[in-house]
Amino acid sequence: MVSHRMKLLVIEDDREAAAYISKGLSESGYVVDHAPDGRTGLFMASSGSYDALIVDRMLPGMDGLALVAALRTAEIRTPVLILSALGAVDDRVKGLRAGGDDYLAKPFAFAELLARIEALLRRGSGGGATTRLKVGDLEMDLLARSVRRGTQDIELLPREFRLLEFLMRHAGQVVTRTMLLENVWDYHFDPQTNVIDVHVSRLRQKIDKGFARPLLHTVRGAGYSLRTE
């Protein structure tokens, strides 16, 4: 799944959590290092040799946010996913302001962590401002705000357009329901009814119905993925 063995650094003081994260990421094909405290973590991350960092907010030696801020001051732009037991929106805002790229509240499903790491790694490589997105025969023109599949024009509502745009920008990756809720709707709460599923199935009706090969796939226990098989 991962082509050139990406290197990740997990900075987490809770041994069990660190072991759980490291094991899961290793099994997903990443090379994972672990730092048990903030100072060691900062030292290791300063080498700049990692593709992404997973940083716990509360760390002995040095606070996670301070660590990220220190890295950013030192011009190290490695993408950072901040983990925290504090799930409040303010904490999220603080985390992102300190230079974190994404924020995940504990406890989380491993699939959620994996999806977000993949999104972060992809973000680093995705270059420049694109005006056209393409997945298989599905094409999106961001300027004209039009979508077509093959020769067929697809009419989308504004929100559907943004949903599809997010899925296309993360084509080939797993995108979780929470990621969609946060990025497409900017909601940071968990609606009791699974509204996201309804929206995705509507979108699926529009882009996949009548075509031989479906593009929008449900990934069991994780979320969705837009890909050409």
Place this chain on the structure above:
Amino acid sequence: MVRLLRTNAFRLAALYFALFAASVLALLIFIYLSTADFIERQTEATIEAEITGLAEQYQQRGLAGLIEIIRARIAAQRSDTALYLITDAALHPLAGNLSGWPGAEPIAPSWISFPVESRRRNSDETDMALARVFVLSGGYRLLVGRDLHDAQAFRSRITRTLAWAALLTLALGVAGGLFMTRNMLARVEVVNRTSARIIHGDLTQRVPLTGSGDEFDQLAANLNAMLDQIERLMAGMRQVTDNIAHDLRTPLARLRARLEVTLLERPDAARYAEALSETIVEADRLLGTFNALLSIAEAEAGSRRETMAVVDLAEIARSVAELYEPVADDKGLVLTVKIGAELPVNGDRHLLSQAIANLLDNALKYTPAGAVALSARRSADIARVEVADSGPGVPPDRREAVFDRFVRLEGSRSTPGNGLGLSLVRAVAKLHGGEVWLEDNEPGLKAIFILPTAEARALPSSRTAA
């Protein structure tokens, strides 16, 4: 007593006492100076007037006339305090009640002060006398004076009186200060004793009031109000912990049982995997409940107030409606959205979104068929959001209870939900200075969520901030 000295009340009393004593002393010194000086000036003025009169008499009636007048005056006086002496140029006495010229020869008319034998009976002390010398034409000297014994006696009497007054004042001041300090300390002590008992665990203790309505009573009343509030919060907390324990025990027990049964079944790999995913679903549900409780606690704690900004409630409602529109559609419900012009409110966008989402979620969830209507409009200074449905509704006697944590109506247990949705809505409403309640929609249920608009709220909040 040592404790008394250390108290603030005592220090305050001491300070006031020092100020009081200083002002009393200043006043007494002023009285002393003005009375003593007054008598002295009075004496001088009398002598001055007399000597001028006598000098006139001398001019009119000559030396013999003057001597005659003086003799008459000496004879006439009762108290024997007036002193007279006439001498020639060589200071030989010609008439008067002094035996000889006192002190040095006067060079010019002047004031002199000299000792004289006491004129009182049975006394051989010497008194001080004050006199004025006048040089008459012909070189005669006229001396008119006063024995100062009476004046001095008056002065020392004033001194004694004032000293006693000072002493008495200071004594009364000390006694009063101690009394007031003790009195004040006793009132503070009552508060202290009550606090100590509360610290030791008896939360039912209250500070007794004296009924005087003074500052101490107000302090005691405020403390009691605070304790009432704490007790209420603690009771609420205990209620919540009990509810959490109760609500989480069932799913936890179910989770445990499922794992145990799975183990007993000697399952194959597929069954293991299935059991594990079921366990994860169950665990997620528990975490969801925890998160909901945390959100409510956070809203109730009011820590979000700092990050509030002016947001458009109409836009928030529109956005939530859009999120749920396909859900209604899938269920075959008609969702009508009536949202007017913008509704600026001072608030937290995320919490307001979640509150409206919870109301809409409930309406869609509990309405099997029919219609759900979401409206947002302004009436005067109030932003009003209504979610009305045509579902089974809530009986009137349960319309308040459903806002409590974990309260779910009988018959809704089969529907997914944790009984915390409306609790959050209420907490959010309160956080924003608003209200939420349920009404009969005939048929169905109508939830009304109102908030003060940003302009209406700006006035009182800026007043409290000032």
